[in-house]
Amino acid sequence: MRSTIPAHLMKSLQCLALMLTLASCGEPSAPIVKPPPDEPPIETPEEVPLEVAPLEPGEALMGGATTVFRTDPEAFLQPVANITVERKSRFLLGEANFEVDWVSAPSSQRDRDGLGPLFHATSCLACHVGNGRGAPVVGSAYAPTPLLIRLSIPGRDAHGAPIPEPTYGDQFQPRAITGLPAEGQVEVTYESLPAIALTGASSVSLQSPSYALVDLGYGPLAPDVRISPRIAQPMIGLGLLAAIPDATLLAWADPEDRDGDGIRGRPNRVWSVKQGREVLGRFGWKANQPDLEHQAAGALLGDMGLTSPLFSQSACTATQTHCLAAATGGEPEVDATNLATLSDYSHLIAVPARRGAEREDVRTGKAAFQRAGCASCHRPTTVTGELPGFPELSYQRIWPYTDLLLHDLGEALADGRDDFQATGTEWRTPPLWGLGLTATVNGHTHLLHDGRARSVLEAILWHGGEATASREAVRRMSPKERAALLTFLDSL
Numbered sequence: 001m002r003s004t005i006p007a008h009l010m011k012s013l014q015c016l017a018l019m020l021t022l023a024s025c026g027e028p029s030a031p032i033v034k035p036p037p038d039e040p041p042i043e044t045p046e047e048v049p050l051e052v053a054p055l056e057p058g059e060a061l062m063g064g065a066t067t068v069f070r071t072d073p074e075a076f077l078q079p080v081a082n083i084t085v086e087r088k089s090r091f092l093l094g095e096a097n098f099e100v101d102w103v104s105a106p107s108s109q110r111d112r113d114g115l116g117p118l119f120h121a122t123s124c125l126a127c128h129v130g131n132g133r134g135a136p137v138v139g140s141a142y143a144p145t146p147l148l149i150r151l152s153i154p155g156r157d158a159h160g161a162p163i164p165e166p167t168y169g170d171q172f173q174p175r176a177i178t179g180l181p182a183e184g185q186v187e188v189t190y191e192s193l194p195a196i197a198l199t200g201a202s203s204v205s206l207q208s209p210s211y212a213l214v215d216l217g218y219g220p221l222a223p224d225v226r227i228s229p230r231i232a233q234p235m236i237g238l239g240l241l242a243a244i245p246d247a248t249l250l251a252w253a254d255p256e257d258r259d260g261d262g263i264r265g266r267p268n269r270v271w272s273v274k275q276g277r278e279v280l281g282r283f284g285w286k287a288n289q290p291d292l293e294h295q296a297a298g299a300l301l302g303d304m305g306l307t308s309p310l311f312s313q314s315a316c317t318a319t320q321t322h323c324l325a326a327a328t329g330g331e332p333e334v335d336a337t338n339l340a341t342l343s344d345y346s347h348l349i350a351v352p353a354r355r356g357a358e359r360e361d362v363r364t365g366k367a368a369f370q371r372a373g374c375a376s377c378h379r380p381t382t383v384t385g386e387l388p389g390f391p392e393l394s395y396q397r398i399w400p401y402t403d404l405l406l407h408d409l410g411e412a413l414a415d416g417r418d419d420f421q422a423t424g425t426e427w428r429t430p431p432l433w434g435l436g437l438t439a440t441v442n443g444h445t446h447l448l449h450d451g452r453a454r455s456v457l458e459a460i461l462w463h464g465g466e467a468t469a470s471r472e473a474v475r476r477m478s479p480k481e482r483a484a485l486l487t488f489l490d491s492l
């Protein structure tokens with residue numbers, strides 16, 4: 001019986017994950033090893049009675065008083081339940097800005113023009129479909145809209161930010177307005193990895209993606225370019241995450257692993273343009289954004305080519321001269337009011353309640369979640385502090401299943417690209433609320449930062465680094481306990 005994924009298999013996982021046609025795998029040249037035969041199944045241990053965790057007060061109301069009761073495809077499109085009529089009109093204004101398609105300038109729609117010249121999508125909703133998670137590649141070599149590629153070269157600027165690739169900038173835009181070449185396309189190919197054995201004679205074969213940037217419109221990329229593919233994240237409960245006090249995150253952090261449980265966790269520290277200082281990072285797959293206004297302004301610029309009061313310079317690089325010369329839709333293209341409504345909207349999207357939290361099989365899975373150490377990173381519950389301007393979100397007991405901290409999840413998941421203080425192997429623990437509604441809202445069950453996992457079980461099996469012990473615990477669970485764990489996760 002083996003207790004871990006063999007080292008040479010991890011090595012090939014790691015190379016596959018990093019492999020690009022632009023830059024070869026950065027590891028010292030690995031000896032060519034014949035892939036091992038699929039692992040033999042692990043024998044089923046004797047049945048032991050499983051622990052059933054008690055239901056905690058408020059556990060099913062994941063967003064506290066903001067929680068909505070929806071289980072349909074529009075479950076992620078609702079305003080927080082405790083919103084006032086007056087505030088709801090702000091939510092609706094923001095929703096309109098989130099959903100509207102922008103057009104290129106000049107246009108008769110003066111308040112909707114300025115798209116591009118280089119862009120990725122024409123609306124926020126195009127990527128954040130149903131406010132849920134982006135769909136992965138299906139039956140096409142080219143990446144779908146919700147997958148974006150961050151670019152940089154090694155090093156950090158004066159504010160600790162990644163250094164943009166000199167020609168293509170910090171993001172790869174696959175579309176452009178008429179008359180201008182796009183930056184190129186993203187080709188994704190998947191390779192099936194040798195099966196991983198689980199207790200009970202079953203096994204799972206993960207699919208490992210490789211990314212190539214092709215049809216380049218502006219010449220070659222820098223030879224030392226780093227790329228980070230990222231899929232659009234769900235939009236629910238973000239204001240509640242914004243309302244968790246910094247002090248809570250700092251109390252959860254354990255960068256030196258002083259308590260010796262193998263879990264480190266540290267906050268990212270990023271530059272706030274608005275405040276002109278370094279603050280804790282919270283949003284994005286690497287906690288690379290300080291707050292929701294920054295995230296919205298960053299998306300307007302990087303994803304749609306729209307300037308705003310926060311980012312007033314176009315996203316064209318110095319060498320993209322036609323891009324720089326193109327017409328703009330105003331200075332800035334999105335005014336302070338519209339940016340504010342987008343930020344308010346992003347704060348006020350509700351989290352749906354859990355389904356079946358009280359059921360015995362779900363509570364058996366809850367105990368398994370705790371036993372496997374998942375809760376050390378996916379922290380079940382906390383209380384929000386005061387978030388100025390958002391009385392709805394302040395002082396709520398919430399159940400987000402995240403610590404918002406960065407963790408090393410191992411080489412197989414690494415993008416090899418630093419993002420402020422996050423290293424190439426670190427990712428922010430994603431919240432798990434709403435997980436069980438992914439299929440209903442988005443029609444797929446793909447997970448992780450680039451959507452590579454096809455199911456929750458695959459997502460767990462990709463965990464490495466600090467989460468290796470958790471992954472191994474799940475591999476070795478009895479089929480009954482593992483099924484209960486998955487049932488619990490589906491109830492979130």
Ligand SMILES: [Ca+2]
Nearest residue numbers: 114115116305
């Ligand atoms: Ca523009």
Ligand SMILES: [Ca+2]
Nearest residue numbers: 168169171173
């Ligand atoms: Ca670019």
Ligand SMILES: [Ca+2]
Nearest residue numbers: 254257261263
């Ligand atoms: Ca620790």
